[in-house]
Structures are given as structure tokens and as C-alpha cells.
Amino acid sequence: MAPTDPHDVTPTVIDSRERRAWAYLAAVAEPPAASIARLVDAVGVRDAARAVRSRRFPDGHQAVARSTASRHHLVDPDQDLLVVDRLGGRLITADDEDWPAWALHGLSTAETSARGGPPLALWTRGPGSIEGATERAVALVGSRAATGYGTRMTAVLTNGLVDRGRCVISGGAYGIDGAAHRAALAAGGDTMAVMACGLDIDYPTDHGLLFDEIARVGTIVTEYPPGMTASRHRFLARNRLVAALSKAVVVVEAGHRSGAKNTAAWARRLGVPLGAVPGPATSAMSVGCHALISDGDAVLVGDVAGLERLVAPDGSDALSSTPAERGETDPFEARVAAALGTRGGVTLAEIARACDADTGRVRSTLARMEVHGRALSDGATWGPPPR
Structure with missing residues (x-):
């Protein structure tokens, strides 16, 4: 399978049987499937898939039996790969050159893996390089019930990010998410939507045309196989990927119980710089942002210059390389x-x-x-x- 524009990403050639094994394992348990990842590390992807299908597991890997009990006989990897291929998408794994290994590394630590480790695989749609995008990505997230102020601030920050050649990441939802994607597209910039459902499902349904446009010039990413619908626990799992794939996370608007605060919490766990945009003192949609700032969890971001200082506080382009890669001592x-x-x-x-x-x-x-x-x-x- 190839992405829409073969000039942007050259997929690694992987044995078709391994690709089918990855597709099977990526769909046979609810992500993030840490027990399956450990089995793959121990015996390899093809033997891991055979073990799940046959229900014969190596010693020490009985947890896989429990996590795959309800789906092991239902998953059709060929059908899933065909559906994604027809959408102009592909399945990428740690064996692919475009796998964002560095960005996802933080999800592998003892503290974060207990709450949701790295994805086993990613289903993607669109011509963009995931690894390339994460090197220059900033997440803009916030309330679904965005106010006019929040939408305007999202556009201002997005336009500044696009001017600096950065990729804007968000979750494809109503409100701030949708405003960030639309502003990036309108400015001719790069944007990535991280979804909590399969690539063949538009959620929210009203954003079908928006997702088509993102897939035409940017990237849609999910760890969920085709046919998997969105649900609350999947949104929460998705949030860790939004934070992990970003060089900084900015909460533009958030109410007292906004889901964006979960993304903010993941940014802090992963050591990703976190910012929040202040709003009117009387706005219920800014209460969450004000709490993040006053508690010292987030840096106040009021304009593009402040956002840039959040990403690269020393003034250098921290997205391009590490000091060691530039031949410097950190x-x-x-x-x-x-x-x-x-x-x-x-x-x-x-x-x-x-x-x-x-x-x-x-x-x-x-x-x-x-x-x-x-x-x-x-x-x-x-x-x-x-x-």
C-alpha cells in the first residue's frame, strides 16, 4: 500500500505476511495493548499472531489470552487492510521508516506505560510523513463548545504556527479542534488529526468534508482499526497520542471539566511543554485554562511569540535537531x-x-x-x- 502522494513518504517494504500479522494484532485487542506488545517483543510479530489465533501462548504471556478473548476469531486483517487502502491510507508499525519512534518513546517509561503505553501500530490516511510532522508539531486543543474568542485565538495561533512552518495537531472534534484544523488548511499549512475511531468513520459526522481535506494535504492518524467507533475511553486514550506526537501542547479554551485537561495532564507526564491561553474572567470556557496557569501547570500563552518561546525557550529552533545532533554540548x-x-x-x-x-x-x-x-x-x- 502507498500513501496518496508517493513523493512525500516512501514506505518500508515489509513482508506481506508480517503486514497481515501486524494488522491482525492491531485489531484483536483494545488499544493500547501492552500485553500484545510484550508478546511481539518476545517472539516476533508473526509468531505472536499465530499464538493469539491458536490460543496457545508462551509462558508468562497469559494476559494476552484475556485481552484477546472476545475478538481473536472475528478480526479479518485482509479486509481491514483493503478498507484502509481504498481510503488512500496505510498501516505503519515500528518496522516502517515513518514510525515516530522518538515522539512515542516517552510512552514507554514505567510511569506512563501503566496508564497507556505506546501504540502497537498506527493506521494513517494522507500524504504527510508522521515522523516528519512530529518534528515540528504543536497541538492546539480545547473545548467543544468554543466561544467566538476561543475560535479567534485559535486562528491567530494557528496562522503564526503555519508561518513558522510548523504542523498543527488536534483531535478533529467540534470547537477548538475543528477551528485549528480549518485555520491550518486555510493558511496552506500542515495539520494532523488524531482520531478515536477507525479511519472509515467520520466522527463527528459533520466533519466528513473536513477530514477529506485534511487527508488530501495532511495526515489523519488513529490506533483503532476500521469499523471501530468512538467512545469516551477511546477519546481519553487518544489524548495521550496528541500529547506524545507534539513538541508542545496549548489549551486554548477549557471549561471546568473539559476533556482538554486530560490532554494537558498527559503533556505534563511526558515532559511536553504545556501552555494555556487566558480568557475573560467571566467566561466559563476559560476556567480550565486559568486553573492550569494559576496552579503552575501551564505557561500563559497570549500570542504567537509566547507560543514560540514555549516550544523553543532558548530562541533556537528546537524542532530541527537536538544539541548533540548539531554537534553541540547540551x-x-x-x-x-x-x-x-x-x-x-x-x-x-x-x-x-x-x-x-x-x-x-x-x-x-x-x-x-x-x-x-x-x-x-x-x-x-x-x-x-x-x-
Whole structure:
């Protein structure tokens, strides 16, 4: 299968049997399916799919039996792949070059995986590169019952992001989400919608034309297979992906019980910079934003310049590369490395105290160091790589 524009993304060639195995496992249990991911790591994707189908599991993987009990005999991976192919979409996995491994790494830590680990696979529609988009992405989220003020602020921030070549991520819902996508499209920019249902379902239904336009020039992403409808628990699971795939999250409007606050909570867990837009003191749709700001959870963002400082506080284009990739020394990373000592066994809290820094910043730095082989974790503590 190929994306709509083959010049933008060159999919990795994967054996068709492996592709079918991935498609089967991606649909056979409710995402995020951590037990299936562990089985794949242990025996490989094809043997994992065979184990689920036959109901014969290796020792230590009985949790997979429970999570797949209701669907193992119902999933048709060929049909799912055909449906997505007809939509101009594809299934991407960790075996594909376009897999956003760095962006999703934060979901693999001991703290975050217990609440919802990384996706097993992603179903995507549209010509854009997911990995490329996440390198320059900012999420704008907020209330479904957006006010005129919230819609205007969304347009102002989106236009500024597009001018800077950034991708605008949101959840495709009514209100702030839809306003962010529409503003990005109107400005000729890139946008990504992260959905809580299958690619063949338009939710909300009134946004069918909007989703078609996003898929024409941008990207729609979901971890749910074709035919899977949206529901409350899937929206909450979806929110972790919105935060993980973004370099910063900004809550434009949020009521007291807004779902956007869940996305904000995920941003904090993942160490993703979090901002909130202040609104009128009398607006019920700004109560959530004011609480995030006053509690110190979010930075006040009142304009595009403030948003840019949130993403790149030192003024450099932090989206393009890490200091190490630019041949520079990151002073904060050097402090974290010193806190690791020579033997390891240091907890996140201990490192944060040694560096006199927020745990979110330390966590994201450790994740980057682990990816590049400069730190190791056993899931509970951290240490230096072996010499």
C-alpha cells in the first residue's frame, strides 16, 4: 500500500505476511495493548499472531489470552487492510521508516506505560510523513463548545504556527479542534488529526468534508482499526497520542471539566511543554485554562511569540535537531549525566533533585539520552551506559 502522494513518504517494504500479522494484532485487542506488545517483543510479530489465533501462548504471556478473548476469531486483517487502502491510507508499525519512534518513546517509561503505553501500530490516511510532522508539531486543543474568542485565538495561533512552518495537531472534534484544523488548511499549512475511531468513520459526522481535506494535504492518524467507533475511553486514550506526537501542547479554551485537561495532564507526564491561553474572567470556557496557569501547570500563552518561546525557550529552533545532533554540548544533559553517577540505580526524583529541575524536563532529557545510547533504564531507575 502507498500513501496518496508517493513523493512525500516512501514506505518500508515489509513482508506481506508480517503486514497481515501486524494488522491482525492491531485489531484483536483494545488499544493500547501492552500485553500484545510484550508478546511481539518476545517472539516476533508473526509468531505472536499465530499464538493469539491458536490460543496457545508462551509462558508468562497469559494476559494476552484475556485481552484477546472476545475478538481473536472475528478480526479479518485482509479486509481491514483493503478498507484502509481504498481510503488512500496505510498501516505503519515500528518496522516502517515513518514510525515516530522518538515522539512515542516517552510512552514507554514505567510511569506512563501503566496508564497507556505506546501504540502497537498506527493506521494513517494522507500524504504527510508522521515522523516528519512530529518534528515540528504543536497541538492546539480545547473545548467543544468554543466561544467566538476561543475560535479567534485559535486562528491567530494557528496562522503564526503555519508561518513558522510548523504542523498543527488536534483531535478533529467540534470547537477548538475543528477551528485549528480549518485555520491550518486555510493558511496552506500542515495539520494532523488524531482520531478515536477507525479511519472509515467520520466522527463527528459533520466533519466528513473536513477530514477529506485534511487527508488530501495532511495526515489523519488513529490506533483503532476500521469499523471501530468512538467512545469516551477511546477519546481519553487518544489524548495521550496528541500529547506524545507534539513538541508542545496549548489549551486554548477549557471549561471546568473539559476533556482538554486530560490532554494537558498527559503533556505534563511526558515532559511536553504545556501552555494555556487566558480568557475573560467571566467566561466559563476559560476556567480550565486559568486553573492550569494559576496552579503552575501551564505557561500563559497570549500570542504567537509566547507560543514560540514555549516550544523553543532558548530562541533556537528546537524542532530541527537536538544539541548533540548539531554537534553541540547540551549543558542540562551534562548535568543529568553527572547525576547518573558511574554505577546507576538512580531514580527520576533523585536526578531531578540533583539537577534542581522539574521532573518533566529531566524525564524528556533522559528519554533522549536513552535513544542515543547515553543512558540506560531498568524501568525504575537510571544509570550510565556500560563503558
